[in-house]
Amino acid sequence: MSLNNQVLDKPISAELPYVEANLSYLVPMAEKPVNYTYEPPLGIPRTNATYQTHKLPIYNARSISENISLDREGFAFTGHNTNVRNFYDEDEVRRVYYPEAEQLLKEVTGGTKVVIFDHTLRNASQSKPGENNIKEPAKRVHNDFTAKSGYTRARLELAAQGIDDIDVLLKQRFAIINVWRAMSTTGYAYAQPIQESPLALCDAQSIAPTDIVAGDLVYRDRVGETYGITYNAKHKWFYFPQMHRDEALFIKCFDSAEDGSARFAGHTAFEDPTSPANAPPRESIELRTFVFYPA
Numbered sequence: 001m002s003l004n005n006q007v008l009d010k011p012i013s014a015e016l017p018y019v020e021a022n023l024s025y026l027v028p029m030a031e032k033p034v035n036y037t038y039e040p041p042l043g044i045p046r047t048n049a050t051y052q053t054h055k056l057p058i059y060n061a062r063s064i065s066e067n068i069s070l071d072r073e074g075f076a077f078t079g080h081n082t083n084v085r086n087f088y089d090e091d092e093v094r095r096v097y098y099p100e101a102e103q104l105l106k107e108v109t110g111g112t113k114v115v116i117f118d119h120t121l122r123n124a125s126q127s128k129p130g131e132n133n134i135k136e137p138a139k140r141v142h143n144d145f146t147a148k149s150g151y152t153r154a155r156l157e158l159a160a161q162g163i164d165d166i167d168v169l170l171k172q173r174f175a176i177i178n179v180w181r182a183m184s185t186t187g188y189a190y191a192q193p194i195q196e197s198p199l200a201l202c203d204a205q206s207i208a209p210t211d212i213v214a215g216d217l218v219y220r221d222r223v224g225e226t227y228g229i230t231y232n233a234k235h236k237w238f239y240f241p242q243m244h245r246d247e248a249l250f251i252k253c254f255d256s257a258e259d260g261s262a263r264f265a266g267h268t269a270f271e272d273p274t275s276p277a278n279a280p281p282r283e284s285i286e287l288r289t290f291v292f293y294p295a
Contacts, residue, residue: 017060021270022053024140026228033215054231058200061238074204074252074265081246087183087285101179111291117157118288125281137197137269141229146214149225150254173293176254180286182243193242195279197269203236204262229266
């Protein structure tokens with residue numbers, strides 16, 4: 001079930017149904033963008049960046065999902081049943097979901113080794129910064145890693161997991177791939193699909209190198225680096241509406257290969273104009289993983 005190198009049988013075109021929505025882009029700036037993950041010291045702004053919204057079409061990619069690949073567009077989609085009953089149960093996620101996702105990624109990518117290094121739950125109604133680890137949907141166009149931080153984060157996380165031969169692993173091709181899934185507290189059998197704040201994905205082929213801007217992401221104990229993305233009228237955006245818990249979305253956030261394969265896929269949550277006014281808050285989980293390809 002490789003979603004990496006598929007033949008394009010059906011063109012991605014403007015004939016697809018779409019919604020129009022505002023996406024929040026980084027405004028070009030002279031200095032390096034800085035974002036704090038916590039409330040910074042008095043007098044220091046949470047971020048020095050500014051953002052501007054642009055109203056754009058976001059195409060429904062469900063009908064062409066089999067013709068979208070991680071190595072071309074930078075994202076992919078598949079049906080996949082999970083045995084997890086409660087995604088808010090940390091132990092169950094690690095015990096049940098991590099092995100499921102590891103096997104799925106090997107099937108999807110052809111990778112020979114998968115290392116899952118963290119996961120994030122998102123639910124705006126339950127997010128309590130400083131009290132729990134549940135976050136709100138991220139509504140700025142971004143990519144989670146840069147050409148630099150893909151390597152530094154890999155070295156950090158592999159060492160933390162006690163993995164040997166890190167230097168050897170990092171010399172072969174590897175990617176950082178997010179596995180994104182809907183979850184729900186409304187009951188396993190009757191779980192609601194996502195209606196509010198779905199995820200939009202930008203075709204990596206439509207992103208110019210000059211559109212991506214490295215910025216510091218400041219944690220209490222370290223400084224990471226992510227890409228903000230500036231507006232380009234050529235960007236092509238897609239989404240998979242009404243995602244439910246037995247579907248999985250894959251987002252390429254870094255690839256060490258520089259052979260023309262997609263390396264970074266911009267993405268963001270957005271306000272869907274077709275979402276019901278009383279739609280429940282989006283509940284989703286994303287795993288961040290290293291996928292190592294055959295040497």
